[in-house]
Amino acid sequence: MRVLLTTEPSGGVWTFTTELTGELLQRGHAVALVSLGCQPPHDQRAWCAAQNLTYGPSFQFTVSNVPLEWAEKNEFVFTQGAGVLSHVARQFRPDLLHSNQFCFGAISLDIPKLVTVHGDVLSWASACRPRGLGQSRWLQQYRLLVTQGLQLCDAVVSPTRWMALELARHYNDLPPSYVIRHGRSLNPPESRLRAVQAVTVGGLLDEAKNIEMLRAVNSPIPIHVADERQGGNPVAPRQVGHAILLGALPQSSLLALFARSSIYIATSIYEPFGMAPLEAALCGCAVVANDIASLREVWGDDAQYFDGPRSLSTLLQQLSRDERRLAEARQRSFARASELTAQRMTDGYEALYRALLASRPGLRSQVDVRPGLAAHAA
DSSP states (O other), rough: OEEEEEEOOHHHHHHHHHHHHHHHHTTTOEEEEEESSSSOHHHHHHHHHHHHHHHHHGGGEEOOOOOOOTTSSSSHHHHHHHHHHHHHHHOOOSEEESSSGGGGGOOOOOOOOEEEEEEHHHHHHHHHOOOOOOOOOOHHHHHHHHHHHHHHEEEOOOOOOOOHHHHHHHHHOOOOOOOOOOOOOOOOOOOSSSSSOOOEEEOOOOOOGGGGGGGGOOOOEEEEEESOOOOOOOOEEEEEEEEEEEEEHHHHHHHHHHHHOOOEEEOOOOSSOOOHHHHHHHHHHHHEOOOOHHHHHHHHSSSSSSSSHHHHHHHHHHHHHHHHHHHHHHHHHHHOOOOOOOOOHHHHHHHHHEEEEEEEHOOOOOOOOOOSSEEEEO
């Protein structure tokens, strides 16, 4: 099978696509990975070079500066991006397109087209801007790009049922919709010393991550905040309440921080899945999460939950004082995270790829959602 796969260098999209790409290559498939948006940092380019050395012509990597559909100037996002993807497709001759941006579900290629959802502006605004977004040419164009991409693709995948329901709430006439959990497989860095300290990932300007809430938290243990941007130079440490801002950390440093910590605090008020809590749990952290539906769905009873700064303060005090409770919380989060593997995720996508290639669906039927690969009744 030959898969044309889009990605972007920032956030969890890159991690998702590299996990999927690595698994597909190991299973004998070929992948053409196209990165859109900003230029990938050195470590991402190095990863792609390593795949070229290992898999030869079965892996191709293309970089484009075409902006993403949520960018401030999004008038020509689709036409420019479609031109890049069409050029790659003529050379690579893929069996299907798997896009991690909405708009390319509308590209004119005579192959099945699948879109994976990593979040969208309208569901983000529902959580972060309850008064709504003001009407603008940019928002009108964004809605058009997303709507056309969804209506013209063959299938759409969300990492949680919550995200699938949000998508159905904001957009009409969706294709068959599936839930496939994200997965992560990593070898945690060794750490001889694990401190009773907490860590979280997010930037102060990212409303969804809700880092500002830490100003009101009275924590008995240190809280470290790393920016989710990969690469870049760390900024000088600053504080938000009792929390210390570390700035941007490369992936290796971030994983080492997780391995030295005991608790990961998922502060988000909007989180379609949450790759950072998963990575932290795999490194041995207990997940302490804001009590929102998507995080409840991913972590179930294997995380600790809070509903505000006072609640979080109390929970951190309890965990820091009770060694047995903290150890149990860490074990439960690790067990849940260990189920969310890249192999399991790729099993779901591989099955969906085969189904799309076999059926080229005409009539769009819907069935119930269940964990793994499932269609969602909108």
